[in-house]
Amino acid sequence: MDATLSGxxxxxxxxxxxxxxxxxxxEPGYGYSLLETLSAAxxxxxxxxxxxxxxxxxxxxLLTSEWNTDEARPRKFYRTTERGEAVADILIxxxxxxxxxxxxxxxxxGA
Amino acid sequence: xxxxVDRYVYTALRRVPEQQRADIDRELRASIEDAVxxxxxxxxxxxxxxxxxxxxLGDPDKLADGYAGRPGYLIxxxxxxxxxxxxxxxxxxxxxxxxxxxxxxxxxxxxxFGDVIGTAxxxxxxxxxxxxxxxxxxFAIVERNGDAKQRLKLKWSVDDLPKYQPSRVPLTxxxxxxxxxxLLIAALILQQFSFSDVPVLDPANWSFWWPYxxxxxxxxxxxxxxxxxxxxxxxxxxxxxxxxxxxxxxxLIWLLNxxxxxxxxxxxxxxxxxxxDVKHWLTVLITLIxxxxxVKDIYDTAKRGERARRGLATEVAGSGGGYHLNx
Numbered sequence: 133m134d135a136t137l138s139g140x141x142x143x144x145x146x147x148x149x150x151x152x153x154x155x156x157x158x159e160p161g162y163g164y165s166l167l168e169t170l171s172a173a174x175x176x177x178x179x180x181x182x183x184x185x186x187x188x189x190x191x192x193x194l195l196t197s198e199w200n201t202d203e204a205r206p207r208k209f210y211r212t213t214e215r216g217e218a219v220a221d222i223l224i225x226x227x228x229x230x231x232x233x234x235x236x237x238x239x240x241x242g243a
Numbered sequence: 244x245x246x247x248v249d250r251y252v253y254t255a256l257r258r259v260p261e262q263q264r265a266d267i268d269r270e271l272r273a274s275i276e277d278a279v280x281x282x283x284x285x286x287x288x289x290x291x292x293x294x295x296x297x298x299x300l301g302d303p304d305k306l307a308d309g310y311a312g313r314p315g316y317l318i319x320x321x322x323x324x325x326x327x328x329x330x331x332x333x334x335x336x337x338x339x340x341x342x343x344x345x346x347x348x349x350x351x352x353x354x355x356f357g358d359v360i361g362t363a364x365x366x367x368x369x370x371x372x373x374x375x376x377x378x379x380x381x382f383a384i385v386e387r388n389g390d391a392k393q394r395l396k397l398k399w400s401v402d403d404l405p406k407y408q409p410s411r412v413p414l415t416x417x418x419x420x421x422x423x424x425x426l427l428i429a430a431l432i433l434q435q436f437s438f439s440d441v442p443v444l445d446p447a448n449w450s451f452w453w454p455y456x457x458x459x460x461x462x463x464x465x466x467x468x469x470x471x472x473x474x475x476x477x478x479x480x481x482x483x484x485x486x487x488x489x490x491x492x493x494x495l496i497w498l499l500n501x502x503x504x505x506x507x508x509x510x511x512x513x514x515x516x517x518x519x520d521v522k523h524w525l526t527v528l529i530t531l532i533x534x535x536x537x538v539k540d541i542y543d544t545a546k547r548g549e550r551a552r553r554g555l556a557t558e559v560a561g562s563g564g565g566y567h568l569n570x
Contacts, residue, residue, distance in 0.1 A: 164277035184309030
């Protein structure tokens, strides 16, 4: 892939990981599980970006966390807060609006 | 022996604020173990799986920057433009002024030719490096301080645009045009009367040439004031400028190349190498600078005069000549 294209793709994808994380974490999940879910869903995200991102979203009040020590390996579970839900809804609406706008552009100019 | 995972976690977390460290330590270890287990389940050797998981996670310093919310750059795009503008202004305007002032002070002090050159070179380097360093340091700190960054967000307005008026004589040009002759006259007089040892320039020329240069330089200063009050360029300006430039350049080159410029008694050139060599190269260098400078100045003034007279567009400064504005 040439550098120009990969630069534009990166630019376009920036921000989608936040929306996807807020959606996935409506069901509580921990770092590695979220990484797996996202990459299975086709989001290219690096562990070293995702782990700090989860903490940043928590600091912003969009996620909340809790340590689960029931299992042999204690894990930090994150869950989307009410505020996080509201933000996610707005972001998803915006995403849908952009998608529609792009599609409309395509049909008006491409016809 | 500390394990690879320990070494990785310590390296990443030593650069994370202490109050967050314990929690991140626990979480990061769990995440690494999850990744290793997944690889072992897929059939990898345990050691190889650890190496691969840590390699995937990448440079621990970068991870630490992510956790601490530190930017991965010194000065971001928001502050880069004001940083560049300030640095450029300091290095091209303030630095030359500082150097000229210190050199003049040295000459007044009666320092030797070599000392004056030394002052010029060391000041340029010292002050230049300091200006660049402190400006960059302050901008880097502001970049990392949200409040200061917010306050520094300088509003740009259309009033900040340069004016590009074709006939206007810029005040900066008038100022340099005035300071330059004054400095040269001062240097000419001081090198004769203030140096404790032998003057650099030939004292024999006080019978005619040095006073003549002082008069021409004074006239050049007067020309700048006259041009500024006139506020425009025309054929008269072109002719007066050419006469004044030639009145200064031609005798200077003649004196230099007939060996009547430097004082034959002045031997300090020898410090920098064979005296005759240094004198020879200095003669060639000054001649070259004077010829190029004079031709360029006469040509530029003539071009501006011609353009202003015909009401033509003027070149936009800094555009490299290919870009014109209609006055």
